[in-house]
Amino acid sequence: GAVVSQHPSWVICKSGTSVKIECRSLDFQATTMFWYRQFPKQSLMLMATSNEGSKATYEQGVEKDKFLINHASLTLSTLTVTSAHPEDSSFYICSASGPTSHGLQGEQFFGPGTRLTVL
Amino acid sequence: QKEVEQNSGPLSVPEGAIASLNCTYSDRVSQSFFWYRQYSGKSPELIMSIYSNGDKEDGRFTAQLNKASQYVSLLIRDSQPSDSATYLCAVNKHGNQGGKLIFGQGTELSVKP
Numbered sequence: 001g002a003v004v005s006q007h008p009s010w011v012i013c014k015s016g017t018s019v020k021i022e023c024r025s026l027d028f029q030a031t032t033m034f035w036y037r038q039f040p041k042q043s044l045m046l047m048a049t050s051n052e053g054s055k056a057t058y059e060q061g062v063e064k065d066k067f068l069i070n071h072a073s074l075t076l077s078t079l080t081v082t083s084a085h086p087e088d089s090s091f092y093i094c095s096a097s098g099p100t101s102h103g104l105q106g107e108q109f110f111g112p113g114t115r116l117t118v119l
Numbered sequence: 120q121k122e123v124e125q126n127s128g129p130l131s132v133p134e135g136a137i138a139s140l141n142c143t144y145s146d147r148v149s150q151s152f153f154w155y156r157q158y159s160g161k162s163p164e165l166i167m168s169i170y171s172n173g174d175k176e177d178g179r180f181t182a183q184l185n186k187a188s189q190y191v192s193l194l195i196r197d198s199q200p201s202d203s204a205t206y207l208c209a210v211n212k213h214g215n216q217g218g219k220l221i222f223g224q225g226t227e228l229s230v231k232p
Contacts, residue, residue, distance in 0.1 A: 032217030106151040106211030113162040
């Protein structure tokens with residue numbers, strides 16, 4: 001149980017285009033989903049927290065108009081990187097939290113990540 | 120002072136030895152504690168969670184929590200080369216579902232055959 005998928009696993013795009021990344025909880029209802037970014041050899045950086053049916057809460061310094069987050073259902077959240085530029089190239093990882101057979105005390109289960117390269 | 124601190128390593132142990140990974144946290148009221156394993160180029164994988172003082176064992180892994188000392192550790196017995204990864208300590212201050220995790224910077228573990 002507690003499986004989270006992400007799609008695509010990698011994407012290459014041209015500068016100025018938009019990229020959408022999907023995050024799905026496959027066997028539990030994710031009341032909250034999180035989006036992280038990780039640069040090589042660096043720690044995870046939380047970008048935003050989204051609750052189903054509500055607007056996402058962005059961390060300080062993260063541009064909400066550039067990184068659009070939608071959490072329309074209990075199993076799906078999307079992150080759209082708008083007008084991507086080379087500096088947006090990174091490893092984007094989602095995680096999900098919700099009632100699972102494992103417990104109810106704040107575990108987050110991570111998707112496999114999406115590697116974005118902007119040319 | 121960082122909210123969650125770990126030694127960055129690398130920590131090198133021989134195959135079959137016990138690897139001991141340590142983590143301290145600054146907020147005394149923190150409720151839930153987690154250890155994640157992250158292989159290079161992959162996303163984190165939850166390997167242990169602990170909520171109350173004492174030890175919690177799962178296979179070769181033992182998590183230890185001491186709230187008075189604000190200290191949580193992970194022991195890996197009979198370490199294998201496949202255990203080589205970065206281990207992330209994470210704290211959910213309020214222990215609530217949907218709460219943010221505060222991560223340490225991670226400890227890189229290398230298990231030598």
